[in-house]
Structures are given as C-alpha cells and as structure tokens.
Amino acid sequence: MKVSFIGLGTMGYPMAGHVSKAGHSLVVYNRSTAKAQKWCEEYRGTFATTPALAAQDADIVLTCVGNDDDLRSVYLGPAGAFQHAKAGTLFIDHTTASAEVAKELHQAARERGFLFMDAPVSGGQAGAINGVLTVMIGGSQRDLDKAQAVLDCYAKATSLMGPVGNGQMAKMVNQILIAGVLSGLSEGIRFAQKANLHIATLVDTLKHGAAGSWQLENRGPSMAKDEFDFGFAIEWMHKDLGLCLAQAEKMGLTLPLTQTVDQDYQDLIAEGRGRQDTSVLIKALDKK
Template sequence: MKVSFIGLGTMGYPMAGHVSKAGHTVVVYNRSSEKAQKWCEEHTGTFANTPALAAQNSDVVLTCVGNDDDLRAVYLGLDGAFQNAKVGTLFIDHTTASAEVAKELHHAAQERGFFFMDAPVSGGQAGAVNGVLTVMIGGEKNDVDKAQPVLDCYAKASTLMGPVGNGQIAKMVNQILIGGVLSGLSEGIRFAQKAGLDVATLVDTLKHGAAGSWQLENRGETMSKDEFDFGFAIEWMHKDLGLCLAQAEKMGLALPLTQAVDQDYQDLMAEGRGRQDTSVLVKAFDKKS
C-alpha cells in the first residue's frame, strides 16, 4: 500500500520503520524536518514538508502526535492531511487523545469522503521498537480489515472496541489500570525491601502467580534500585490521566485512585521528574511513608 506516517516521535519513528520494512511505500512527515530526514536515511521512504503533501497520494494515513490540538492541526489545518487526500483514504490515528476529538475528526472525514479510525496503542517504546504493540480501535470492521496489513507491521494484537471514540475509551481504561498497579507495586516493593527480601527473587517468584503483571515483571526490580530512565515519561501519563478524569466527570463517575495517582505525578513533576518513567511513582510513596 501507499502509506503516510505523520508524527515521528518516540512511538511513531519505529512504527513507521516497521511499515517500510514490510514493503509498503512510505511517506513521512514530522514537525521537525530534521527528524524526518534522519528517518529517511535509516529506512526506505521519502518525507514531505506538510501533512497535506504527505497524505495526497496515500491509501492509508497514520498519525501519532501529542494531543487534541496537535491532531486538529495536522488534520484540519491549512496544510492539514484532509486538504489534499483522495476520496476513500483511510485515516488511522494512534495518538492517545480524547474520544471527543476522535468523533470530531470522524465527522470531518465523512464529510470529505474519507474513512477514520481512532486506534491508540499500548506497549510503550519497547513495544513500538519490537513491533508488538496492542492497538485498541474505534471504527468500522470493514476499515479494520483494510487496515490490518498495515497494523500487523507493528502490532501483536489489534481489536475493534466499537464505534469511533471507543478506542480512546479503552486506552483510558488501560492507563487507569497502569496507575493502580503501579500504586500497589510501589507499596509492595518498599514493603519487601523493609522486610529484607531480595526483590529480584521476589519478582521472579510472584510474576508466575496471581500478582503477576507487566509492571511487576518489567519495573519491580528497577523500582527497588531507583532506576527510572525508561520510555514512558510521567508528563505523558499526567496528560493521559487528565483525559481519563475529564471523561469520568462527563459520565458522572468518580475515580479516586486515579485522582490520587495523578496528583502524585503532578507533585513529582514539580520536583523536576517529568521525564522519568511512570514507575517513579514509588518516590511519591517514599514521601508519604
């Protein structure tokens, strides 16, 4: 297929690389043209100077940018991807954003004869680099079927969650669960250390039982060593949890644990830890104990 990839950040850069390696014809766009040029030096593909130029001849256009405002700019701006795309183009957005902006872009796409899916991902930088992301999709089954050859380039699982917007809702649940797991893991790891347990042995044991989780297996030991230089920064998690809390408010639902975790992340950001990994939540626990 002819594929465009807009947004070569921590996730998008390797994802676009997997699409190119799979044999698709790829055009990339990034706000920083130097990064787009660097990508082209490492992979087979070309770069465009605007989202509109990137999308103009593509069958599928993928986006992975920062937030709702960034999405509106790359899709609906004067040089946005919707300006030059051909009728029938399928747009797939991998940004973690609000369900509202997904529905807004879906409506705008329909008016222009395009197709749109919201498809946020989970798996972090390592998942993107290794091509094993989990994709949560809001859209139509026919569109998912068309997108599958592209999604398979960087995903181990891609699941239709319902109509447009439901992909973002599913990703919100993902982030709520991560925050809760890390909160409990922070207490458990410090409890184990205080009791004199060997954390490496503990993690290797517990990961096989009912307490097992990705966070335990991949972050438990590093948390015990106060190592927090991994892929998903807490400033990004704070953004994501803000989306969760805003959506919950619209639904008339309280999320007390998520609210508390988000406040802890805000306090850690105020200490200058905004670029550290989400497992740095253990440092918030240290201040309370």
C-alpha cells in the same frame, strides 16, 4: 499500499520504520524536518514538508502526535492532511487523545469522503521498537480489514472496540489500570525492602501467581534500584490520566485512586522528574 505516517516521535519513528521494512511505499511527515530527514536516512521512504503533501496520494494515512490540539492541526489546519487527500483515503490515528476529538475528526472525514478510525496503542517505546504493540480500535470492521496488513507491521494484537471513540475509551481504561497497578506495586516494593526480602527472588516468585503483571516483572526490580531514566514518561501519563479524569467527570464517575496517582505525578513533575518512567511513582511514598 501507499502509506503516509505523520508524527515521528518516540512511538511513531519506529512504527513507521516497521511499515517501511514491510515493503509499503511510505511518505513521512514530522514537525521537525530534521527528524524526518534522519528517518529517511535510516529507512526506505521519502518525507513531505506538510501533512497535506504527505497525505495527498496515500491509501492509508497513520498519525501519532501529541494531543487533541496537535491532531486538529495536522488534520484540519491550512496544510492539514484532509486538504488534498483523495476520496476513500483511510485515516488511522494512534495518538492517545480524547474520544471527543476522535468523533470530531471522524465526522470531518465523512464530510470529505474519507474514512477514519481511532486506534491508540499500548506497549510503550519498547513495544513500538519491537513491533509488538496492542491496538485498540474505534471504527468499522470493513475499515479494519483494509488496514490490517499495515497494522500487523507493528502490532501483536488488534481489537475492534466498537464505533469511533471506543478505541480512546479502551485506552483510558488501560491507563487507569496501569495507575492502580503501579500504586500497589510501589507500596509492595517498599514493604519488601523494609522486610529485607530479596527483590529478584520475590519478583520471580510472584510473577507466576495472582499478583503477576507486566509491571511487576519489568518494573519491580528497577524500582527497587531507583532506576527510572527510561520508559513511558510521567509527563505523558499525566496527560493521559487527565483525559481519563475528564471523561469520568462527564460520565458522572469519580476515580479516587486515579486522582491520587495523577496528583502524585504532578508533584514528581514539579521536582523535575517529568521525563522519568511511570514507575517513579514509588518515590512519592517517600513524602507520605
């Protein structure tokens, strides 16, 4: 298929690479042309200078950018992807954004004769590099069937969560759960250190029981070593938790644990830790 990928950031760069390796004809776009040129030196494909040019001949257009405003720009702007795309083009957005912007873009796509799905991903940079992301999709089964061969290039699991917007709702639940797990893990690791437990043995034991989790196994040891310069940056998690809290408020819910974790992340960002992994949450305990 003719595929376009818009947004070659931490996630998009390797995701687009997997699509190219699978043999699809690929055109990429990135706000920084130098980044697009670098990608083309590493993978087979060409780059376009605007989202509109990237999308104009594509069967499927994939996007992975920063936030709601970025999405509106790359889709609806003067040189946006909707400007010259052909009728029937399927747009799939992998950005973690609001459910509202997903519905807005879906409506705009329908008015122009396009198809649209929101499809945020989980698995982080490592999942993107290794092609084992989990994709939560809002859209129709028909559109998912059309996209499956492309999604399989970088995903280990794809799940249809319901209509457009539900993919973003599912991703919000994912981020809320991660915040809670990291909060408990931070306290557990600090407790274990004070108790002079051997962290590696502890993690290897607990991972097989009811307390086992990806975070415990992959972040517990590095948290104990004060190693945080990798992984999913807390400035991104703060953005994601802001989406969760805003959506919860609209639904009349309060999320006290999520609010506390988000405030801790804000304080850590103010310390200059914005690019460190979400597991740096353990450092917030040092001030309590």
